[in-house]
Amino acid sequence: MSANPNETLDELSGSVASVRDQAAPVLDRVTAQAQALAKRSAQAVRETSQQLRDNAARVSDNTVGYIKDEPIKSILIAAAAGAVLMALVTLLARSRGRD
Template identity: 35%
Template sequence: MTLNTTKAANTIRSASDDALQSAQGAVETTRGFANEALDKAGDKVRDLRDNVDPLVDQITARVQQLASRGMEYANDAKSRAQQQINRYGDLTGRYVSEQPVKSVLIAAATGAAIAAAILIATRNNNRNRY
C-alpha cells in the first residue's frame, strides 16, 4: 500500500471509530432518557395509585353506610306495616265480637258481591270466545 492509501485508510478507520463512539454515546444517552422517563412515569403511576386507593376506600365505606341505612329504613317500614296490620286485625276482631250479626251480614254481602263479579266476568269471557 502506498502512503496516501494508508493515510486514507487510517482516516476512514478513525472516522468510523468516531462515528461508532458517537452512535454508542447517542444510544446510551437515549437509553438514559428512556429510563428516566420510565422512572418518572412509574412514580406518577404510584402517586396516582396512592391517591386513588384512599378514594376507593372512602367510596366503599360510604356505599356500605348507605346500604346499612337503607336496610334500617326497610326494617323500620316493615315493623310499622306489621304494627298497622296487627292493629287493624285487633280492631276487626273486636268489631266482630261486639257486633256478630252485623259482621256476618257484611261478610255475606261481600261474598255475594265477589261471587256476582266472578259470574259476570266468566259470562263475558265465554261470550267473547264464541
C-alpha cells in the same frame, strides 16, 4: 420522556403508583359512604317492616273486636261482600266466554 424503554417503563410505573396513591383515599371514602347508605337502607326496611306488622296486628285486633261487638252486622257485611265477589267472578267468566 426518555428514549430509553426501561426509563419510560419506570416513569409509567411511577405515574401509575402516584395515581393509585391519590385514588385510594377517594375510593376508601366512596366505599365508606356506600356501606353507610346500605346500613341506613337496611335499618329503614327493618323499621318499615315492623310498622307494617304492628299495623296488621292492630287491624286484626280491631276486626275481631268489631265482630265480637256486632256479630249480626258482621255476618251481613261478610255475606254482602261474598255476593259482590261472586257477581264479579260471574261477570268476568261470562265476558271471557264471549271473547
